[in-house]
Amino acid sequence: MVKITFIIPHQEIEAKVHAFISEIREERIVFSTTHIVGTQEAFLSECDSDIVIARGITYLALKRNLLNVSVIEISITGYDIIRALDACKKQYQAKKIAIIAAESIIYEEGFLDDILHTDIEVYKIQNEEDVVQALRMAKEHQVDAVVGGLTACRIAKNRGWQCVQIHTGEEAIRRAINEALSAAYATRLERAKAELLKVILENTKEAIVAVDQDGGVTAFNKAAYKTLNIPFNRQMTGRAISSVIPDFDTLNTADRHDAEIGVLKNINGRMILIEWAPIRVESKTVGVVYTLQNVDKIQETESIIRKELSRKGLVAKYSFGNIIGSSRVLNKTIQTAYKYSQVHSNILLMGETGTGKELFAQSIHNASSRSLEPFVAVNCAAVPENLLESELFGYVEGAFSGAVKSGKTGLFEFAHKGTIFLDEISEIPMNLQAKLLRVLQEREIRKVGDTSLLPIDVRVIASTNINLLERVRNGQFRQDLLYRLDVLNLRIPSLRERGEDIQYIAEYYIEVYCKQYGKPTPELSPGAVAVLSRNQWPGNVRELRNICERLVVLSDQKVITADEVTNLLVFSGLHADASSDENSGESAMAKLAEADWETLVKLMKVMKVNKAEMAGMLGLSRTTLWRKLKEK
Template sequence: MTTSDDLRQLASQSLLSHFADLCEGAVIVDALGNVVWMNDQYPGRLGISDLAATIGRPIEEVIPNSLMRQVISTGRPIMLDIMDFGDESFVVTRLPLREASGKVVGAVGFILYDDPRHLAPVVSRYQRLRADLAEAERKLADARRTKYTFSSFVGAGAGCSELKQAARRAARTSSSVLILGETGTGKELLAQAIHAASPRVNGPFVAVNIAAVPETLLEAEFFGVAAGAYTGADKRGRDGKFKLADGGTLFLDEIGDMSLALQAKLLRALQEREFEPVGSNKLLTVDVRIIAATSRDLEQMVADGQFRADLYYRLNVITLKTPPLRERPEDMGLLADYLIEQICRLQGIPLHGISTSGLNRLLQHDWPGNVRELANVLERALLMSDGDMLESADLDRVMPKVKAALVPPLAKVLGIAEVVAQAERQAILAALRSCAGNKVQAARLLGISRAALYEKIAGLGVDAEAA
């Protein structure tokens, strides 16, 4: 009966025999690097007429560029190499030969190809795989970059201008930021804008919507999972959002929905800048800036014992409040134009406008869903409209009926030009106040030239001294 050792020895002998027959050349050297055997093809490749004359000679005398002695001394194979011999180049492989105890007693070398161009398909595939990997890494990096800047936060009224100015100041620091505001007011957009204007702009921006992740999975989502941490876990492990955001910004949306137990673990990660993946005893260190957001009243939650006070103070270093849409009517015209243009481009329909009556119809609604609700209403109205201008009638079809209490008595119907003019007046006054009347700094803050600022002050009748 043939034993496993017999089979292994037979396989080794057969493998050597097959390689020697199929390859362009084969050579064996002993522990001293002297040639002990060479197949019939090799001498012809080397221009050697007498095969017997090579036996017993140092390998370098027969093949000057051979690395067989290196394989003997290190015990490590050289799986693929190009060896030059005269004007020719050979693709070769070199393997150590060991006795039963494991001691290296020699080496064997094979010529796989007599022309390196035979490797072109292998090299081409390797280069393709590297290119695919680079492309995948680029797409992943792009996915971690921000899509929005401060110019994406549309609004020129005093409240919006002051918010963006405060956010720009926050972007220059690495402190935690807490963004408060109703749903749909652009909290994530503002967070992305802060990251894009910060020194961490080249790092990743990673967002986690805490309300959208089941409580049982949040810890793994934050801190990752060690390889084989539990039955069914990925054998390679999985990085959490803290690790993915290393060197960049981690945006925690709806932070008010986090359980008290996880709040304690999050607090430790923020204070110590280190954490343990689920199922691991190894501490990982990260450099992450935290921007948190919520539509809930965290101060009241702290008072009620529903949110940890120490975590609240850790997050609440810089506080920004996004105003609801009903408190910024002066921005309605700008927002409507911006959203209509975006929707038309996305839907592939001709560019539309909005009439004065349509704009005033928007102003008669209190917008509990804020800008997100406005975008939904405008998209529905655009898809149902036959004209190139959105009229009041188009919006009536998709909006709730006007509540009498929301229509102020003797409400003045404003044209688009007047709405924009009012917004510009307020933005200029806010900039002048912020810069203590310095028009050069105010123009820089507004993103316009000094000449343009003087022109607008005169054209809009702005009382610069009153600022």
């Protein structure tokens, strides 16, 4: 509610003032009237109005003293002054007249002299002492009569002067009331804004502190009390910011940086991250707004986010530190990948199966600025062609028969602000390639069955173990899509190219699986390492990892020998000596003769194969394998 007080300058217009006020139909604006003369101290001390309407020196006094109140002046028109001068001239036959009034209502003297053919002197006043001084000077100048406002006339008549009061016209009254109403609307709007700002400040979880140009605190929300560990009953507004954040040069800091800069400071025993933004009016810094965050809370929030993403399976578990090996080619690949992680461009990972393309994709994500956002991996070859579009982009209710009633969020939408990893990108059908191209170009998706577009911010990392240029030449892959995906490319080296890493990888996985199965960790003999290093590893690291698991399950010795490794590679159809069709069965038969039933059973369990599959791997018929096992 806005309260307006109209100070009536003379009783004659009181009825008109009340008549004008009665026309106003504003429920949240309340008018009241009073009648004071001059500058009554009682009114100044008791005034609880938001807006005051006054005239003359009363207006000037209120303007000086009521700094938080909007004071509206009842303007005096030239006609009001001329009318008072004419009345004074006729009533007192005055030849020389003094106008004693506030400076704001004074008009040019020469102009009035010419109109009324009368000698006129003007005395500008601001208070009652000025009125007394003006009357003294008028007497010295042999003035016949005085024209002035209510206060000037009251003092003049008490001193025996002939005086005519300047009356306010109806138009001036109505104009002052309308101006007061405009001020009331503005006040109401400002109050609404202030209340909104207060609600925002008090309900935001971020600690916010604002200071003025002198470093005095002007705003300090509840979260700031909590973050800075300050008792709620301590009044912070009006204090110097240095009492809250010691040794902090407020305005110099803000002037040096337009952007928000984070600074860590220990405040009241807590590590606080401080960011700020200068408040500038006409290029001058008049204050600063600080946002303060408890570092422990930030870490706790990050942990919650990562746990939630992990629960949904939308998190990257690996980083560059999880990539095993120290070969030159691997280190160079990691260095390039890290450089790629620092930008947002799309990446195409190329490499044979089992080289660790997803490991590199997750590492790039975790090293990037998107690390706290989702990481979504999808194997394009594993999703049926008729479902791939709805999996990637989602669908709306009723998009097709069998669609979930509430619709479905697509993987691109899940990956918003994060990274999507499109594994085996070469397997995306041609009709879907065009839609994927549009997503990469426009950065927006359209769900199946929807007409609207949804903006997304996603970093795309794709991978392939197939030569995509060959696919383009064969008309199986769009060239423009390849260009969009292949902004940055990274070739992951095969295990054959990094042979010096084989021993480290094997030892690492043997230790991992020994812990998993509760077995003591055996050593690899030099001969075993040599056998592993000579192998071609078409399945790369994934294949080596599987062999290490089988070795752990089958071996009960402290040292894994070359023969054990050779036997296992032969059984798995991986040994280099079993490269030709002619001697593969013969070699397998020789090794089979040396093996026992228990070893073969263990091997089939580890490899999760049946007798028929094992026979196929050994190049034998199922009957022969069964017979040999029975002989043993």
